[in-house]
Amino acid sequence: MSEPEGLEVPITGFRGVRGGGATARFSVAEAMLLRDLVSQVAELVGEGLPEDQGETTEPLERLVGLSDNSSLPDDPILARLLPDAYRDDESAAGDFRRYTEHSLRSGKVAAAQTVLDTLPATGGQVLLTGEQGQVWLRALNDIRIALGVRLNVTEDHEEMLERAEQGGPQASGLLVYDWLSLLQSTLVQALW
Numbered sequence: 001m002s003e004p005e006g007l008e009v010p011i012t013g014f015r016g017v018r019g020g021g022a023t024a025r026f027s028v029a030e031a032m033l034l035r036d037l038v039s040q041v042a043e044l045v046g047e048g049l050p051e052d053q054g055e056t057t058e059p060l061e062r063l064v065g066l067s068d069n070s071s072l073p074d075d076p077i078l079a080r081l082l083p084d085a086y087r088d089d090e091s092a093a094g095d096f097r098r099y100t101e102h103s104l105r106s107g108k109v110a111a112a113q114t115v116l117d118t119l120p121a122t123g124g125q126v127l128l129t130g131e132q133g134q135v136w137l138r139a140l141n142d143i144r145i146a147l148g149v150r151l152n153v154t155e156d157h158e159e160m161l162e163r164a165e166q167g168g169p170q171a172s173g174l175l176v177y178d179w180l181s182l183l184q185s186t187l188v189q190a191l192w
Contacts, residue, residue, distance in 0.1 A: 013185070013187070013190075014133075014186040015190050016190040016191065016192075017127065017190075020129065020130040021127065021132070021133060021190075021191075022127075022128045022133045022187055022190035023125060023126060023128070024126050024183070024186075024187075025123075025124065025125050025126070026119065026123045028122055028123040029123075030123060031119055031120060031121060031122065031124075032121065032123075033176065034115070034143075035115070035116060035119060035121060037146075037147070037180075038112045038115045038143060040146070041081075041112055041142050041143055041146050042108070042109045042112035042113065044075075044077065044078065045078070045082070045109060045142075046105065046108075046109045049102060049105050049109065076149050077145070077146045077150065080146075080149050081108065081142060081145055081146065082097075082101060082105070084097070085097070085100070107138075108139075108142055110135075111135045111138045111139040111142070112139050112142070114132060114135040114139065115135075115136055130191060133191045136187060137187055137191075140180055140183055140184045143180055144177060144180050144181065144184065147173060147176065147177050148177060150173070151170050153174070153177060160174055160177070160178070161174070161178065
C-alpha cells in the first residue's frame, strides 16, 4: 500500500509521559497536513458563530448563546458534527439545538485552536498535558468524522483499506483517515 507523498505514518504515534499527558513527534508534512485538516474543520463549524456575541439583540441570547437555528444542517459533514439530540422528536431536537449549537460549535473551534497552538507548523515534538490530550482527541474525532463523511467510510476497516490499495481518487484520503485513526488510538492509550 502506498502512502500519500510526504506522509510518514508514525510507528508509535503518541506515548504516555510521566505525570500524565502524552507526546509524539510529527514530520513537517504530517504537521502541515494535520494543521490544514483541523483548520478546515474549524472554519466549517465556525461559520455559524457570530464574530461578536454582542451581535444578538436580546440579553438572554447573549448570556446563554441562543441560536436562531433549530434544524439539522443541510451539509452532511455538519449534520454529523452537529447531530440532532432527539431523532424521534423534531420539536425537542430544534429546541435543544437552539440552546446548545453555539456552545458546541465554539467548543469544536476551541479544540481545533488547541491543536494549532500545540502542534508546530514545522513539525517536531508535541508534549500534551492530560487536558490538552483530551482536547486533541475531540479535534481528531471531528477531523475523522468530516473526512469519513467525505470519503463514505463505513465501519468495515478492511473494506476501507482494500479501497485504498486499489488506488483511485480516494486512496490517499483513506490512508490519511487510517493515519488519523492511529493517532487517535495511540493518544487514547497514552492518556490511559
